[in-house]
Amino acid sequence: MIFQRQNRKTMDCKEVRRLITLYVDGELDVIESRHVVEHVARCETCYFAVKSERLVKRLLKKSITYVEPPLSLISSINELYEEKRSFLPIIMRFVPTIILVLAICLALIYKINEQRFDNKIFRNIKNPPLTASISDVNKFFSIFKNNSERLFIDRNNSPNIRFVGLRYNKLEDRDAAHIFYNHKGRYISVFAISGSINDKIYLTPLRPFKGDSYIIKRDGKSLLILSNQDISYAVTGDADENELYEILSSLR
Amino acid sequence: MMRINKKREIIKSEFLKYLKDVYNLSLYLTRNVEDAKDLTQDTFARALEYIDSYTPNTNAKAYLFRIATTIFFNNQSRLNTEQNHLEFRAFNEDDGSEVIGRDLNLIEDEEEKFIREYSSREVERLLLNLSFEHRTILILADIEEFSYEEISKILNIPIGTVMSRLSRARSALKKELLKREEIIRRETGGENIIRLSKYDLSKAK
Known part of the structure; x- marks a missing residue:
């Protein structure tokens, strides 16, 4: 045991x-x-x-206490570790920032342009001429040539539309004309610009309406835009969207 | 491209934090300043060379220690020599802490008393007298306090070997401590210095 x-x-x-x-x-x-x-x-x-x-x-x-490494060793190892840092990676580090800044700049330019063009068309339409001067008419015909005839509506087809006035304009180095009609006693403004508005992006918000026409809503009113290769039209007035479209179609 | 460079920069700064530790490990491995500087330099150069094989925020210190010990052991086996002259404390001329804890009024427990009997220089000398395998494992386990698993990875040996080598290393150091106590006892004829002999296992057995 x-x-x-x-x-x-x-x-x-x-x-x-x-x-x-x-x-x-x-x-x-x-x-x-x-x-x-x-x-x-x-x-x-x-x-x-x-x-x-x-x-x-x-x-x-x-x-056991650790001693500090000699300064010569510290600096030589630091040098070894710094050595491989090239100039390029430092630049690379800023690439996203540069891209961002450029994007912001572009967005700002776009925004400013958009407002500028949009406002100019709209301002012109808002203040229609009530009478056309002779020089305005001359300029208008010299610029729009063949197409201009179509701006004066065939009275047989559109008995309700009456020509009131015209003014020659210049917009962003484009030739522009401002025509003022009366439709069933209501006023309609047509703004015509030479060439097509390829830069539709300037006009926002741009909503497809019918055919090649687009709608911009401004101050509760519709602004209809029709764009072909020769002339772009913008129509506004007291009529509703469909009535404006009817006028727009007759202008073609 | 940028992400790789960024990662490298992070790793580099992580490595550089352990320069002091790698240098001190190198001192205890090589036992002289010039070789320690070379070993440290080589370790950091090798770490940079294989920087892509390291995952950031893992154990950078253990990674560097592994490189350092591998380089040292490889050189050691190639040259098959341990330098005979030991430059004790040559790397720490401005050592002000002759006796560790001299001005520390800590609890007068027995172990504290024992530890305070030794100057850091003395302990260093005893440690440097051990074989490189023993002093390496003592540094890793007792000073750096790595786990057995980490040590096994650093030295690339099985955990069982870590355990047995560590046990033998401590015994070797104990033997050195006992020898020193014996010398002092003979020189002073007194008993004021003897501490470890009280626990001497060979006597206890």
Whole structure:
């Protein structure tokens, strides 16, 4: 019985000794750790073994202090690490910013242009001439030539539309004419610009209406635009969208 | 392109944080300033060379230590020599901390007392006297406090080997400490300095 006990204790010590390094380094799991602690509590030899192992570990940790590397080494390694930085990546770093700035600039230019062109057409239509001067008519005919005839509506086809006035304009280096009609007692403005409005993007919001015509809503009123290769028309007035379209169609 | 460069810059700054640690590891490996500088330089150059194989924000220190120990062990096995002359403390001439914790009025527990018996210079000397395998593992486990798993990765050895080598390294250091205590005991004839011999396992057995 006594022999068995001693034997068990020896086995235990052997096992604990194997685990001491791990225990001191915190590499044991909870159960194994408890096993060591329990054993050490009743075995002086193993207690000293743990203690001496920990002393050595702590002695190293506390006594060894790191020295600063020589400045020459620091600078040579820094140099080594700086060396591969080329000029190009620095430029590359700014590429997104440059693109962003350009995009913002373009957007601003677009916005400003859009407002400029849009407003000019609209302003011209808003202030129609009530009478046409002789020079206006002359200029108008000299510019629009053949097409201009169509602007004067065939009275047989459109008995309700009466020509009131005309004014020659210049808009963004384009030739433009402002014609004023009366339709069933309501006033209709037609604004004609030489050439097509390829830059429809300037006129916003531009909503397709019928055929090649588009609608811009301004101050609650419809502005209809028809664009072909020779002349672009913009029509506005007191009539509703369909009536304006009817006028627009008769102008073609 | 830009992302790669950015990643590299991040890794570089991560590496440079551990210059001091790599240099000190190199000092304990090579045991002299010139070789330590070379080893540190080589380590950082190699790390830069293989920068793309490192994942940012993993363990940069362990990564660099692995490179340093690999270079050192390779050179060691090629030359198959350990320098005989040891430039103890040559790399720390301005050492003001002759006795560690001299001015620290910490709890006077037994271990603290024991530790304060030794100057850092003395411990350094004892550590440098060990074989390079032993001092490397002691630095990694006790000073750097890497886990066994990390050490096994740094030194590229199985965890079981880490455990046994560490155990042997501590025993070797203990032996050196006991030797030193014995010398002091003989010189002074006193008992004021002996601490570890109290726990000497060979006596306890």
